[in-house]
Amino acid sequence: xxxxxxxxxxxxxxxxxxxLVDYDFLGYWESSGYSDEADxxxxxxxxxxxxxxxxxxxxxxxxxxxxxxxxxxxxxxxVPSSIALASGLAAAALALAVGAWHVSRRWSR
Amino acid sequence: xxxxxxxxxxxxxxATVAAAVLLSAAVAGALLWNPLSGSGQSGGPKTAxxxxxxxxxxxxxxxxxxxxGLLEQAGYVVDYNPGDEVTVDLYRNLPSHGYDLILLRVHSxxxxxxxxxxxxxxxxSGEPFAETKYARETAIGLLGRASYYDGGTPYFGIxxxxxxxxxxGRFDGAVVVLMGCDGLRTAATADALIEKGARAVVGWNGRxxxxxxxxxxERLLRHLLVDxxxxxxxxxxxxxxxxxxxxxxxxxxxxxxxx
Numbered sequence: 001x002x003x004x005x006x007x008x009x010x011x012x013x014x015x016x017x018x019x020l021v022d023y024d025f026l027g028y029w030e031s032s033g034y035s036d037e038a039d040x041x042x043x044x045x046x047x048x049x050x051x052x053x054x055x056x057x058x059x060x061x062x063x064x065x066x067x068x069x070x071x072x073x074x075x076x077x078x079v080p081s082s083i084a085l086a087s088g089l090a091a092a093a094l095a096l097a098v099g100a101w102h103v104s105r106r107w108s109r
Numbered sequence: 110x111x112x113x114x115x116x117x118x119x120x121x122x123x124a125t126v127a128a129a130v131l132l133s134a135a136v137a138g139a140l141l142w143n144p145l146s147g148s149g150q151s152g153g154p155k156t157a158x159x160x161x162x163x164x165x166x167x168x169x170x171x172x173x174x175x176x177x178g179l180l181e182q183a184g185y186v187v188d189y190n191p192g193d194e195v196t197v198d199l200y201r202n203l204p205s206h207g208y209d210l211i212l213l214r215v216h217s218x219x220x221x222x223x224x225x226x227x228x229x230x231x232x233x234s235g236e237p238f239a240e241t242k243y244a245r246e247t248a249i250g251l252l253g254r255a256s257y258y259d260g261g262t263p264y265f266g267i268x269x270x271x272x273x274x275x276x277x278g279r280f281d282g283a284v285v286v287l288m289g290c291d292g293l294r295t296a297a298t299a300d301a302l303i304e305k306g307a308r309a310v311v312g313w314n315g316r317x318x319x320x321x322x323x324x325x326x327e328r329l330l331r332h333l334l335v336d337x338x339x340x341x342x343x344x345x346x347x348x349x350x351x352x353x354x355x356x357x358x359x360x361x362x363x364x365x366x367x368x
Contacts, residue, residue: 053356054318054319054321054356055167055257055318056290056316056317056356056357057163057167057216057217057289057290057316057317057318057322058217058218058289058290058291058316059216059217059218059233059255059256059257059258059290060221060259061218061219061220061221061233061253061254061266062221062222062223062253063220063221063222063231063250063252063253063266063268064222064247064248065222065250066222066250
């Protein structure tokens with residue numbers, strides 16, 4: 001006998017006798033911990049996969065030192081870049097030493 | 110109201126009017142000028158570069174073919190740089206080639222300094238990051254450690270200070286198209302390129318997908334090279350054609366936005 005909506009351990013085949021009881025009889029599977037209700041959960045439709053958005057052509061960039069102030073200093077001096085770089089490096093080292101490094105306004109727009 | 114000073118004769122007035130007409134014509138010409146028409150910087154053929162770092166992750170052969178074809182039909186000599194050739198040295202020497210147009214089809218992203226936003230965008234190279242390579246430049250923030258996602262393979266990233274300090278030569282009026290994310294989200298990187306001699310920079314004000322930036326850039330080239338539009342008009346027409354990025358909503362802009 002098939003019991004719709006119940007798992008197979010509630011189904012029976014080839015009964016040889018029927019015993020009437022006045023309590024909730026627990027069979028082999030129920031005594032082993034299986035649900036006495038044995039309800040089969042309602043089937044939920046598989047959700048349609050949402051299309052994966054195309055990845056952006058971006059990423060994460062970490063700089064160890066914000067060199068924008070260095071660059072701003074150079075652009076204001078109008079001196080050749082190699083000289084400006086050297087003086088900028090010195091300024092960077094100094095700023096690091098005194099803890100006064102800051103983001104220049106020019107780059108933080 | 111009486112104007113003070115010497116009275117002007119008819120000859121001087123004529124000269125003043127002529128000068129004003131010439132000045133007006135020059136201003137109008139500058140506004141309507143197509144930077145990609147005419148001959149190259151050295152009087153020879155115009156040249157363009159496609160710097161295709163993006164080919165490492167999102168190859169776009171159709172875009173490369175189409176862009177190269179449009180450029181070559183317009184008389185350009187095109188240099189193509191695939192992703193593994195997009196090294197720090199390639200960026201360093203980029204201005205010295207005298208390109209009239211540079212398409213930077215590269216990943217880019219806003220740089221951080223120990224988690225704090227710096228306010229400038231960094232351009233990805235295709236050169237794997239190594240602690241011992243360019244150690245000095247990395248230590249002082251001229252190069253960054255760039256990855257596509259948190260914990261991803263790191264590459265060297267180019268920052269504006271590198272553009273100004275380490276790049277050799279000058280761009281001499283080149284138009285630079287930043288095809289990656291956030292190129293014009295802030296003006297910092299564009300400012301660095303312009304201070305290095307670029308005439309104008311085109312880029313996105315937010316994140317963008319490879320498909321959309323390819324589509325928009327191809328359309329931009331068509332408006333510039335085939336329709337002969339001025340840069341800002343070409344960008345506006347491009348946006349009218351393709352719209353903002355459908356996923357990320359970013360818009361293509363020209364910088365400077367005036368003049």
